[in-house]
Amino acid sequence: MPEKPSVPAGSFTSVLNEKRQFKPSAAFSKAAHLGSEAAYQKLYRESIKSPEKFWGRMAKQELIWQRPFKKVLQWKEPFAKWFVGGALNVSVNCLDRHLGTATANKAALIWEGEPAADGKPGEERTLTYQQLHREVCRFGNVLKQKGIQPGDRVIIYLPMVPEAAIAMLACTRIGAVHSVVFGGFSAQSVADRVQDCGAKMIITSDGGYRRGGVVPLKKNVDDALEIRTSEGIHLAASVSSVIVLRRTGHEISMRTGRDFWWHQEIEHAASECPPARMDSEAPLFILYTSGSTGKPKGILHSTGGYLLGAKLTTRYVFDLKESDVYWCTADVGWVTGHSYVVYGPLANGGTSLMYEGAPNFPEPDRFWRIVDKYRVTILYTAPTAIRAFMKWGDQWPNKHDLSSLRLLGSVGEPINPEAWMWYFTVIGKKRCPIVDTWWQTETGSILITPLPGVTPTKPGSATRAFFGIFPEVVDEQGKGVPRNTGGKLVIRKPWPSMLRGLWGDNERYKQVYWSEVKGSYFTGDGCRQDKDGYFWIVGRIDDVLNVAGHRIGTAEVESALVSHPSVAESAVVGRPDELKGQALVAFVTLKTGVTPSSQLREQLRQHVGKEIGPVAKPDDIRFADLLPKTRSGKIMRRFLKQVASGAEIKGDTTTLEDLSVLSKLSSQDD
Numbered sequence: 001m002p003e004k005p006s007v008p009a010g011s012f013t014s015v016l017n018e019k020r021q022f023k024p025s026a027a028f029s030k031a032a033h034l035g036s037e038a039a040y041q042k043l044y045r046e047s048i049k050s051p052e053k054f055w056g057r058m059a060k061q062e063l064i065w066q067r068p069f070k071k072v073l074q075w076k077e078p079f080a081k082w083f084v085g086g087a088l089n090v091s092v093n094c095l096d097r098h099l100g101t102a103t104a105n106k107a108a109l110i111w112e113g114e115p116a117a118d119g120k121p122g123e124e125r126t127l128t129y130q131q132l133h134r135e136v137c138r139f140g141n142v143l144k145q146k147g148i149q150p151g152d153r154v155i156i157y158l159p160m161v162p163e164a165a166i167a168m169l170a171c172t173r174i175g176a177v178h179s180v181v182f183g184g185f186s187a188q189s190v191a192d193r194v195q196d197c198g199a200k201m202i203i204t205s206d207g208g209y210r211r212g213g214v215v216p217l218k219k220n221v222d223d224a225l226e227i228r229t230s231e232g233i234h235l236a237a238s239v240s241s242v243i244v245l246r247r248t249g250h251e252i253s254m255r256t257g258r259d260f261w262w263h264q265e266i267e268h269a270a271s272e273c274p275p276a277r278m279d280s281e282a283p284l285f286i287l288y289t290s291g292s293t294g295k296p297k298g299i300l301h302s303t304g305g306y307l308l309g310a311k312l313t314t315r316y317v318f319d320l321k322e323s324d325v326y327w328c329t330a331d332v333g334w335v336t337g338h339s340y341v342v343y344g345p346l347a348n349g350g351t352s353l354m355y356e357g358a359p360n361f362p363e364p365d366r367f368w369r370i371v372d373k374y375r376v377t378i379l380y381t382a383p384t385a386i387r388a389f390m391k392w393g394d395q396w397p398n399k400h401d402l403s404s405l406r407l408l409g410s411v412g413e414p415i416n417p418e419a420w421m422w423y424f425t426v427i428g429k430k431r432c433p434i435v436d437t438w439w440q441t442e443t444g445s446i447l448i449t450p451l452p453g454v455t456p457t458k459p460g461s462a463t464r465a466f467f468g469i470f471p472e473v474v475d476e477q478g479k480g481v482p483r484n485t486g487g488k489l490v491i492r493k494p495w496p497s498m499l500r501g502l503w504g505d506n507e508r509y510k511q512v513y514w515s516e517v518k519g520s521y522f523t524g525d526g527c528r529q530d531k532d533g534y535f536w537i538v539g540r541i542d543d544v545l546n547v548a549g550h551r552i553g554t555a556e557v558e559s560a561l562v563s564h565p566s567v568a569e570s571a572v573v574g575r576p577d578e579l580k581g582q583a584l585v586a587f588v589t590l591k592t593g594v595t596p597s598s599q600l601r602e603q604l605r606q607h608v609g610k611e612i613g614p615v616a617k618p619d620d621i622r623f624a625d626l627l628p629k630t631r632s633g634k635i636m637r638r639f640l641k642q643v644a645s646g647a648e649i650k651g652d653t654t655t656l657e658d659l660s661v662l663s664k665l666s667s668q669d670d
């Protein structure tokens with residue numbers, strides 16, 4: 001049993017930061033979609049006074065419906081149905097709608113591949129809306145030809161290449177449900193996801209480039225398709241075909257009758273593919289994310305509400321316009337890549353830039369080179385990346401002309417005021433507003449954020465609620481707390497892009513999100529509102545860690561560790577890390593007769609990499625004779641956290657089974 005979440009005491013937010021405010025410039029406000037507090041207040045008040053009326057109006061105005069909806073919301077807590085009775089197709093809303101307009105021949109996607117280690121530039125491709133539409137239709141026909149039907153699940157395991165977006169949109173074209181798996185996840189993770197959602201097909205590539213190396217995606221898929229549990233269960237038995245994109249040209253094995261090359265399949269595919277008529281509530285995608293217990297949860301999003309959230313927030317939060325070159329640096333394997341690389345920008349007719357590689361390969365100026373080369377106007381990235389850029393030094397951005405930038409965004413973890421100020425000054429030259437956007441895989445789109453042109457920002461605060469959103473900070477009893485008091489962040493009312501459940505597990509959905517605070521959605525985050533009502537997110541208060549912007553469940557890493565033959569027991573906690581926000585520290589007890597060694601430590605790290613993926617490898621593994629436990633047998637993570645961060649051990653230790661355990665743990669320094 002995990003310990004009950006408790007509200008963290010403090011964070012880096014100081015009164016000094018709250019006093020430091022940055023108002024949008026008059027020039028920015030004048031040109032923005034929403035440029036004054038009065039205009040914002042008018043819309044905000046409407047959205048709060050009658051949210052259903054507001055969302056209904058927005059849904060009619062923003063989306064193209066094949067069949068109009070009859071009712072805005074049907075709410076049977078905790079199950080929501082938005083735009084009941086309506087039918088629409090996401091690919092029509094992202095592509096077809098632009099075809100008869102001036103947008104048809106504008107760049108929808110600009111892509112740059114990873115450059116070679118010798119400095120040879122990466123490949124470049126641009127797809128106009130017209131071209132993207134054609135590719136999506138052709139690939140949609142390939143999916144159909146391979147027997148994929150509306151509602152079937154398709155796993156997408158690709159690098160950051162345009163085909164990732166094409167595959168996602170092709171699924172939406174024919175009504176299939178995609179589940180994108182980040183390329184950094186292992187064969188085991190692919191197999192687990194296939195099994196959970198019963199996927200019929202996997203779309204992958206012969207590899208992806210990363211820091212000069214090749215990630216063997218097809219090889220991982222081959223391995224995933226073979227995995228059997230100790231009881232002999234074949235995890236990926238549901239998969240009947242694998243489509244393979246040629247990306248690197250490296251040799252891979254292809255199994256006749258199961259594996260098909262993308263380029264061969266598409267060759268004779270028709271470029272017309274009638275869009276499926278999808279119910280507003282039809283599942284759109286499943287995205288797996290870590291929780292406090294067990295295996296990753298399949299977050300389920302549905303069609304109409306999700307698209308409305310992604311579209312509206314992209315327009316207002318990023319002030320996206322005709323002329324923008326918009327770059328969200330997230331991988332499509334994460335929700336940010338879904339909403340803000342693919343669906344949000346395309347639904348708005350924007351130009352979305354995709355980059356395949358890492359920020360520091362071959363040199364730490366990769367991002368700034370790209371901003372300069374493509375005249376990027378909006379940049380949306382994560383605090384981890386910003387902190388790394390700070391460390392690498394100002395000389396890298398300073399080598400390039402960043403004058404095209406007009407807006408900067410941050411997402412994925414709390415941004416410390418120092419990183420915020422560096423981003424603002426060195427990258428934005430004090431000209432560009434920063435939008436620090438708070439949201440989650442579950443929320444589908446941004447819920448708490450400044451609106452550029454309107455909201456005065458404070459470094460480190462995600463500021464205020466988006467239209468039609470009701471966040472509140474509450475105490476253990478679920479009551480709202482006074483300003484400047486820490487508590488749990490909840491969302492009081494349903495919103496269109498909220499998750500519709502966990503794939504195949506309604507009970508877990510109820511229990512994780514709707515039982516902690518009665519009648520409200522529990523975010524898992526700690527938060528505080530300042531005197532101006534601004535939200536300051538402190539971070540996760542459950543057993544989920546945020547390592548370099550990636551969500552990692554401690555329980556998942558623990559079970560990966562104990563699946564190693566040498567390990568008896570393990571407990572994983574976070575410690576603060578200057579670059580990654582949090583780092584993973586694993587306390588491990590070994591089976592009798594196994595002696596700790598640095599080789600074993602490395603073996604365990606590799607083992608976790610194999611079980612989950614490189615992102616989950618512990619930064620630090622500490623061997624212990626015993627783990628501190630209460631008399632009822634619960635591991636006392638609180639103490640382990642203190643030990644991991646080198647802090648003096650505080651709090652009530654009287655329930656500890658064996659006090660001497662603590663001194664042993666803290667005295668171990670290797």
Ligand code: PRX
Pocket residue numbers: 289335336410411412413414415436437438439440441442462523524525537539540546549550551
């Ligand atoms: O703890 C919050 C943190 O990231 C968590 C959600 O992670 P994930 O589902 O992977 O989605 C990340 C991208 C939307 C949240 O519970 N988080 C996200 N954005 C912020 C944040 N913490 C502070 N400030 C943010 N802007």
